[in-house]
Amino acid sequence: MDFGYSEEQRMLSDSVVRLFAGKETDVWAACCQMGLAGALVPEEFDGMGGLGIDGMVAALEIGRNLAVIPFLSTAAVGMQAVNLTGSKAQKAKWLPQIAEGHLQVSIAFEEPGARYDLDHLETQAVGDGDGYILNGRKSVVLGGDLADLIIVAARLDNGVKLFALDAGAAGITRTDYALTDGRGAADIALHDVRLQGDALLGDGAAVMAAVYDLGAAMIAAEALGALEKIIAMTAEYLKTRHQFGQPISNFQVLQHQMADMAVAFEHMKSLVFEACDLAMSKDAVSRAQAVSAAKILIAEEGRQICQHAIQMHGGIGVTDEYDLGRFVKRVTVAEFAFGDADHHIARYGKHLADTADD
C-alpha cells in the first residue's frame, strides 16, 4: 500500500508545475514538447504509456492552474477511444500524432436529450459501397471547437460503432462555444457525411463507457486541484481580512466551515485517487463504481465547498475580477461533464442493488 507519487510521477508533476509557472505563450505546444500529449499513449505508439494515475498527476496541476489545454479531450478520452477500438493500422496512424501534439481529437458520444445516457443514440450510419454515410446530432463535444478528428458513436445495423471523422469533412456543421470555465466545445450536426471504410474504428458499446469513465476521472482530478486552491485561497483570505477589529478567521463559525471543507476535501481526494487508479482498468465494474463515487463527491461536496468559499469571501467572492470565481467555475463544469451527480448515483445504486449479497 502506497499513496505517494512514484519517481516518474513526481517528475511529471514537477515538469507540469514548472511549465504552468512559466510564461509560455503557447502552453499546449510546450506541454506537447514535454510529452504531456502522449502521457497516456502506449509506448509502442511513441507515448509514455502512462495509466490513470499518471493522467491524474497532470489533471491535478491543470486544475490548480486553471489551464485551458486539450489534455482531457485529446490526450485522455480522444486518445483512449482510438486506442481501445482502433486497428493496429489506425492506431499507428493517429496515436503518434496525438503524442506529438499534431492532432486534436474529441469524442462525440452524447446527443441532445440523452442526458448522459450513452445508450440513447440516434445517430445512424449506413453502409455505402466500401464506406458509410452518417446522419445525426452530437451535443456539448468537449474540445469539439478545435478538434481535427472527431470520434463519433453511431448505430450501424444492430450495433453501436465508433467512427473517426475528419473535422473538415463535408456535411459536418459545428456550432462552437465556450463552457463556463472557458474551455471550448461544440454542438455538431452530421448531415449525409460520407466516410471511407477505414474510418470505422470498431465496436462502441463497452468502449464508450470506458472512455467516458476516463473522462469523468480526469475531470474530477482537475476539479480536485481547483478545490485545493479554493480552500487555500479562502483560508488565506480569512486570515488577512479584518472585520470588527480582528481577522475574520477568529470567528468560530468560519473556522468550522473551513474544517468542514478540509474533512470533505480529504475524503474526496481519496476517492479521486482511486477513480484515477482504476480509470483505465479493464475491470468495468470496479472502474465504474470508483469513478461514480468520485464524481458524486466532486459534484455534491465540491459544490458545497465552492458555495461556502464564495460566502466566506463575501462581496469580493461574487465578482468576476477575483480569481476565486474562475476556480469555482472550473469545478462547476466538472460537476456537469461526463455525468452529473444523479446520473452517477443511479448507476452506482443500481449496481449496489443488483449485486447486494445475502
Added chain:
Amino acid sequence: MDFGYSEEQRMLSDSVVRLFAGKETDVWAACCQMGLAGALVPEEFDGMGGLGIDGMVAALEIGRNLAVIPFLSTAAVGMQAVNLTGSKAQKAKWLPQIAEGHLQVSIAFEEPGARYDLDHLETQAVGDGDGYILNGRKSVVLGGDLADLIIVAARLDNGVKLFALDAGAAGITRTDYALTDGRGAADIALHDVRLQGDALLGDGAAVMAAVYDLGAAMIAAEALGALEKIIAMTAEYLKTRHQFGQPISNFQVLQHQMADMAVAFEHMKSLVFEACDLAMSKDAVSRAQAVSAAKILIAEEGRQICQHAIQMHGGIGVTDEYDLGRFVKRVTVAEFAFGDADHHIARYGKHLADTADD
C-alpha cells in the same frame, strides 16, 4: 388573514395547560371532564364540534407536556373514522361515548409489510349470514393496547370497508407494547372474527386517507410542541452551562446552530398550522398536500433539531435521566407514525408531477 387563536381556542389551550400543570392522578379522566375527548366530536353528538385547528391547540400542549393520553388515537382518528363512515345510528351509539371519555377507539388500517400504503390491504371480510367473518393482521395500532373499539379496514368483495370491532371479540389476538415515546400500541391478529351486520361502518377507500391525514397532522402538532420545548431547553442549557470559563452560549458555532433551529422551527410551525387547518377538510388534494408538507418538515428538520439539541447538550443529552431524551423520542415517534418522510415526499411529488401546469 389571522394567525392567532380564537377566543374559544385560547380558552381550550388555557384549560389544557392548567390541567397538565396540575397533579391529576388520572390525566385522561380529567381531560375528558373538561371536554377534550369530545373536542372534535360534532355538537349533535355531544361534542364541541371543533375542527383541525382546535385539535392542534390540544396536540401542541400534549407535545409540550409529553402527555400520554389517547387524544390522538381515540378523540381524533378513532372518532373521525366513526364520524366519516358511520350511519346516524352508529354515530349516535359511539360518538357520545367517545365525547364523554367512556370509549377508547383505535384505527387499525396498516398491515405488516404495507409500509404506510393504505391500499396494501390483505385483511379479508366475507359475508356470513347477516354478519361478516374477518381474517387478517394489523400492525402498530396506536392505542390498540387499551382500545375498546377497533376500526378495522378490510376487503369485502371488491371494495374496501371499515368495520367496528369490539376489542374483546373472540378471534382477536393483541400483542401489546409501548412505542419509543411511551404510548401504547398493539399488533392485532384477526382469526375468524365474527361480526354482526351493524359492525359494518361503510366505505373505507377515501375515508382512510382522510382519517390518516388527520392523524398525521395531529402528531405533527404534538411534535411541534415537543420541538418548541427542545429548543427552549437547549437555549437555557447553553446559557447556564460553563466551559473554558464562559457560558457556552458565547460560542458562535452554538449560537448559529440555535439560529438554524429557530429558522427551521418557524417554518415548520407555519406548515403544521396549515396542515391542521385543513386536516378535517373535504378537499382531499389540498389536505393531502398540506399534511404531507408538514409531516416531511417534522420528519426531516425535526430530526435535525433533535440531533443538534443532543449534540449541544453533550453527555447529559444521551442519558435517559434527563428530560431532553423524552422530548426527542416523542418527535421520533411522530416521524414514523402516519407515514414517514419518504412516504409523504412520494405522495406530494406525485401530485406535483401529475398536476404541473404548462
Added chain:
Amino acid sequence: MDFSLGAADLAFQQEVRDFLKAEFPPELAAKSAAEIRFKKEDYDSWQNILARKGWIAPAWPVEHGGCGWSPVQQNIFDEETFAIGAPRVLPFGIRLVGPVVYTYGSKAQKARFLPGIVSNETYWCQGFSEPGAGSDLASVKTTAVRDGDNFVVNGQKTWTSYAHYADWIFCLVRTDPGVKKQLGISFLLIDMKTLGISVRPIRTLDGDHFVNEVFLDNVIVPAENLVGEENKGWGYAKFLLGNERTGIAGVGMTKADLVRLRHIARTEKRNGRPLIEDPLFQARLARLEIDLRALELTNLRMLAEGAQGAFPSILKIRGSQLQQRSVELQMDALGPYALPWQADAMEPAWNGEPVGPDYAKARAPAYFDRRKTTIYGGSTEVQKNIIAKTMFGF
C-alpha cells in the same frame, strides 16, 4: 385562525391584476419571458407607468405621494408584479432613501427630494459599503469635512448597485473620526454630477454589470444636503436597514422561479421520461415547493403579527436560501446544457442563436448571480448572530 385573504384584500388583488393586465407593456413581458436583461429604459418604462398610476411607493404615507398600503396589500402587489415578470422597482429611492427623507429630513429636503422619487424622475443609489468593510457597515472610512456651508467628501464606496443609472447617492460619511465608530457618522445626499465623483463598473460572476465602485475625490457637498443631525447618521442607516419588511423573503420572485423550474422539469427528460417524474429530481422539487410554501406562510404570519424580534432575520435567511436553491435546481435540471456559457445571449443587443433549449442560456449565470443573496442586505452569518441574540437575550 384564518389563512385566506379577507374580502377587501381579495378586491385589492383583483384591482392589481386588472391594472397589470391593462398596463404592463407586452414588450417587457416578452423580454422577461425570454430572459433578456432589463436595462435603464426598461426600468424607466415600467416605473413611469407605476408613477402615473400613483403605485410606485406602496409603503409611503399618502401625504408624501405614496399608496399607504397595508403590509398585506404591499405583499399582494409584490407577488402579482413578480408573477407577470415585471422589472422590480429599483429600491434605492422608494424603499431606502425615501423613508429616511420623509422621517428625518428637513421640510426643504422633503420638498426637494420626495417628488422626484414618486414621479420616477430621480434615480438614487446607496453609498454605504466600502472596500474591506464587509458586514461591518459602521467602519465607514469616507470622510466629510466641514468647510463653511459645504462638506468636502473623500473616499470610496463599493458594491454600489446601479450607480451608473443614478442621479443622486445617499452616503454614510465620517464626520467625526475621534469617537466610537457608530457615533461619528453622518448621512449625506450627494448629486452624482458633482465634480470629483467617478464610477467604475464591477462585473459579477454572471458577467453582468450592475454594481460599481464609486470614488469621491474632494467632492463639494452643500451642508443643506445633510439629513438630520451631524454624527447621527448611523441611527438613520439602522432605520433604513430595518425599514424594509415586506419583500424581505422574496416570495414572489421565488414563486416565479418555480414556475420556470416546473416548465423545465416537464420539458427535460431523464431515461426517456420527463424529469419531473424522476424520483430523485421530483423529491428535490417537492422539497423546494414545500419550503417555499412554508416561507410564504411564515412571511404572512410576520405581516399579520408584526415584524418583531428575530422574524425579519429568519425570513431573510430562509428567503435568500430558497432564491439560491430555485436557480440551482433550474441549472441542475439542464444536465449537459448547463455547461455552455451563454450569458451574452441575455443582452438585448445580442443577436446570435443560443445552443440547447431556449431556457438554458440564463441558468448558469443565474446560479452564480444568486450567490449574492446570502451575502448582501445583512449576510446569513450576521442574521444568525441577530437571531442568537434574541434567543439568548444578550
Added chain:
Amino acid sequence: MDFSLGAADLAFQQEVRDFLKAEFPPELAAKSAAEIRFKKEDYDSWQNILARKGWIAPAWPVEHGGCGWSPVQQNIFDEETFAIGAPRVLPFGIRLVGPVVYTYGSKAQKARFLPGIVSNETYWCQGFSEPGAGSDLASVKTTAVRDGDNFVVNGQKTWTSYAHYADWIFCLVRTDPGVKKQLGISFLLIDMKTLGISVRPIRTLDGDHFVNEVFLDNVIVPAENLVGEENKGWGYAKFLLGNERTGIAGVGMTKADLVRLRHIARTEKRNGRPLIEDPLFQARLARLEIDLRALELTNLRMLAEGAQGAFPSILKIRGSQLQQRSVELQMDALGPYALPWQADAMEPAWNGEPVGPDYAKARAPAYFDRRKTTIYGGSTEVQKNIIAKTMFGF
C-alpha cells in the same frame, strides 16, 4: 501509488481469518447476529482467547507482551474481528492506560500492571470526565491531597464506561489547585475496591447501562500509584488521548453496520419492491457506501502517511458521522416497525417475542445510542477547532 495490500499484509490477513474461524466462539457469533447485548462474561470469554493467543494488545511493543503490529496490520485485525461480530476488546487497559504505563510508568508499575492487562485479568476504567466539564477535560475538580505515603482523593467522575466491570481506575486528579489548570493535574491509578469508592449507573437513551458515575470519598491511594511526576498528569493524558490512531474512524464497525443495512434493505419492501430498489432509499444507501469507501481509503492514507496534523480529527469527525448515519438509515429502513420500543429484547435474560421483523428490535436503540459518537472522544466541535488551528496556523 498502490491501493492494495502487499503480500505480507495479505498473508497476515489470512492468518487472522484462519484464527477467527478456528477460535471465535459460535455462541458469541450467535449473540452478535441476534443483537443480544454483550455482558462481562462475553467480553471475558473473547478477551481470554485473544490473551492466550497473545493477540490482545496489537499496538504494544513485544517486550511488554504486545503484538508489535504495524498500523496496517492493526487495521486488518480490527476490520476482520468487526466483520465476524466479535465484541470489541474493551479499550481501557489495552488502548488507554497500558501505553501510559509502559511509556511513563516506573519499573515497578510496569511489572505490576502490564501483565494483568495482557492476560485479561485486570479490567480498567477511565476517570477523566467530571460533571459539568464536558469538552473542557482539564477543568479537573477531583482533588488528591498528599498525606505521607498516600494521596487522599475526593471528587466525582462521570461517563465512566464499564466502571461496574473494572478492577482499577486511572484518574486525573488535581494535586495543585494554585496553578493554571493544566499544570496542577496528576495521573493516579486507583484500586476500585478501595474504601470510599462508589459507582452509580447512568442509563443512556438506548436503555442500556454501560456508563456510570464514580464517587470518590476520602479514598486513600498509595503514592506509589502515581504515574510519572506529580502535576505532570495533563501531559500523560494528552499522550493517551492522542495515542489512539488506528480504529479512530471505526471503519470496521460501520462496514458491519452496512452489511446489516443491506440485508434490511433487501428484506423490507416499499410499494411491493425491495426497499433497496426504491430510488430515494437506494440513493441514500449508495451515498453512505461511497462515504464509507472514502473513509476507508482516507484511513489507510493516514496509516500509510502517518497521523499528522488534522488527519486524526478529520477521521474522527467523518467516522463518527458515518457511525451515526448507518444506524439512522437502518432505522429508517424499518418504517412503522421503527416505532415499538424493544430495547429489553436485547438483554440476554429476556425471553419474550419481539414484534416486527427480527432485526427491528435494536434499530431505534442503536440510533439513540450512536448519538454519543460525535460527543465522546473529543466532540465534533472540538475536532473542528483543532482542524481550524492547523489550517490557520494559530
